[in-house]
Amino acid sequence: MDKIVSLAKRRGFVFQSSEIYGGLNGCWDYGPLGVELLNNLKQAWWRSMTLRDDIEGIDASILMHPRVWEASGHVANFTDPMVDCKQCKARYRTDVLIDDLSVKKKKEILRGLYKEDFEGQQSDEKILMEFSKRIVGDEIIAKVIRELIVCPNCGNKGTFTEARQFNLMFKTFVGPVEDTNNVVYLRPETAQGIFVNFLNVLNASRQKLPFGIAQIGKAFRNEINTKNFLFRTREFEQMEMQYFVKPGSEDTWFEYWREERLQWFLNLGMKRDMLQWHKHEKLAHYAKNAYDIEFRFPFGWGEVEGIHSRTDYDLSRHEEYSGKSMKYFDEQSKEKFTPYVIETSIGASRSFMAFLCASYDEEMVEGEMRTVLHLHPTLAPMKAAVLPLVNREGMDDIARQLTKDLQKSFRVFYDDSGAIGRRYRRQDEIGTPYSFTVDSQTLQDRTVTVRERDSMKQERLSIDAVKNYLSEHLRHETGG
Ligand code: GAP
Numbered sequence: 001m002d003k004i005v006s007l008a009k010r011r012g013f014v015f016q017s018s019e020i021y022g023g024l025n026g027c028w029d030y031g032p033l034g035v036e037l038l039n040n041l042k043q044a045w046w047r048s049m050t051l052r053d054d055i056e057g058i059d060a061s062i063l064m065h066p067r068v069w070e071a072s073g074h075v076a077n078f079t080d081p082m083v084d085c086k087q088c089k090a091r092y093r094t095d096v097l098i099d100d101l102s103v104k105k106k107k108e109i110l111r112g113l114y115k116e117d118f119e120g121q122q123s124d125e126k127i128l129m130e131f132s133k134r135i136v137g138d139e140i141i142a143k144v145i146r147e148l149i150v151c152p153n154c155g156n157k158g159t160f161t162e163a164r165q166f167n168l169m170f171k172t173f174v175g176p177v178e179d180t181n182n183v184v185y186l187r188p189e190t191a192q193g194i195f196v197n198f199l200n201v202l203n204a205s206r207q208k209l210p211f212g213i214a215q216i217g218k219a220f221r222n223e224i225n226t227k228n229f230l231f232r233t234r235e236f237e238q239m240e241m242q243y244f245v246k247p248g249s250e251d252t253w254f255e256y257w258r259e260e261r262l263q264w265f266l267n268l269g270m271k272r273d274m275l276q277w278h279k280h281e282k283l284a285h286y287a288k289n290a291y292d293i294e295f296r297f298p299f300g301w302g303e304v305e306g307i308h309s310r311t312d313y314d315l316s317r318h319e320e321y322s323g324k325s326m327k328y329f330d331e332q333s334k335e336k337f338t339p340y341v342i343e344t345s346i347g348a349s350r351s352f353m354a355f356l357c358a359s360y361d362e363e364m365v366e367g368e369m370r371t372v373l374h375l376h377p378t379l380a381p382m383k384a385a386v387l388p389l390v391n392r393e394g395m396d397d398i399a400r401q402l403t404k405d406l407q408k409s410f411r412v413f414y415d416d417s418g419a420i421g422r423r424y425r426r427q428d429e430i431g432t433p434y435s436f437t438v439d440s441q442t443l444q445d446r447t448v449t450v451r452e453r454d455s456m457k458q459e460r461l462s463i464d465a466v467k468n469y470l471s472e473h474l475r476h477e478t479g480g
Contacts, residue, residue, distance in 0.1 A: 095141075
């Protein structure tokens with residue numbers, strides 16, 4: 001993970017927010033290459049959702065009427081349990097406090113609670129399994145925190161308060177008066193912007209069930225503990241789609257969207273063994289079924305996307321709170337009903353990190369370490385590099401002209417500094433799939449070499465064929 005974070009900063013993918021002021025916890029800025037990769041990722045998702053008949057897009061505002069969040073349940077329930085240290089005032093989410101304990105400490109806790117010998121031949125993995133099996137439920141967690149854990153900040157034991165529920169929504173005020181009547185929230189998910197626009201989209205687009213509404217946008221959560229780079233941040237982007245279906249058909253559509261969403265990752269070059277399904281055993285009261293797609297991050301498996309069967313909960317709640325009918329009239333059966341919803345919800349920033357981790361590789365090439373991002377060409381920030389072998393004899397002029405031509409259609413990088421091998425390595429490190437080199441043979445027969453990032457194989461082709469080569473290869477790679 002450290003290597004990926006360091007590469008991300010060094011090559012301009014991701015910077016710490018407000019770094020010159022010491023940074024702002026849980027917030028990150030995307031640099032020149034990062035914003036390209038992020039945009040490519042969002043484009044790939046947007047295209048997969050909207051280049052079909054049955055899904056419309058929207059872009060709703062971040063600030064919404066405060067009743068939206070009462071209806072959605074976020075005011076009452078979007079909370080995490082947390083404790084404060086009475087001694088040093090540090091605040092922790094209880095589950096994170098427990099998760100972050102070392103294996104040694106977990107072993108000690110098991111021994112303290114159950115008076116069994118957890119030393120013996122037990123492997124770390126077994127201890128961790130035993131711990132997560134036994135340390136569950138509010139009561140036991142409260143006891144462990146009260147009696148057995150020291151505050152990671154000041155080192156005192158027995159100084160934590162009882163757990164309290166902490167709402168994760170950021171509050172602010174509309175207008176000049178900061179009172180409770182003017183409270184609004186920064187949206188903690190984009191989904192509600194879709195639900196409240198269900199009728200608008202339905203009427204404007206004249207869609208019929210089943211159909212979906214897709215949206216990409218920022219979401220904000222005042223996470224108590226941010227950690228693991230882009231994994232859990234306070235400001236992030238979501239790509240969400242709500243698919244409205246006739247009640248009774250939700251199970252079929254749920255399976256359909258599970259397939260589609262997994263395939264999306266695979267189409268973008270993710271290996272199947274880097275992904276797994278996690279079925280929610282404990283469902284939210286309104287959910288009928290829920291699965292997460294988890295990615296194998298360097299720190300362990302973590303959710304990147306949720307696929308949820310949400311029944312008619314959200315539309316019914318908005319009907320109740322707004323007093324406006326959210327019902328759909330089915331022309332064929334002449335029935336009026338509230339549609340059921342299948343939601344697909346993926347974090348743009350979290351999946352950005354997953355693709356970065358999945359593509360990162362180090363390999364020995366001719367006795368030297370090569371760092372390479374095996375990014376799918378669709379995602380790669382730069383589609384090609386153009387490199388004159390040397391900066392004279394007109395090679396640089398030809399290379400600059402080629403760059404200009406290619407830049408009419410693609411993001412292409414011109415580089416004429418340093419040895420050619422080093423320049424290839426610099427492109428490998430940012431995942432550029434193709435490099436075109438202008439050399440002395442170019443001056444004679446107007447051919448250039450193309451080097452492919454993953455195989456490092458080189459072949460010659462006419463300079464006039466480069467643009468087609470790139471279009472063909474990028475189209476081929478994206479299955480277009
Ligand atoms: N509308 C449903 C919803 O918001 P969620 O499981 O809370 O569901 C969906 O979030 C996705 O949003 C997650 O799978 C994750 O990719 C992303 N996400 C959620 N919280 C995040 C955070 N604090 N930082 C980065 N990404 C986050």
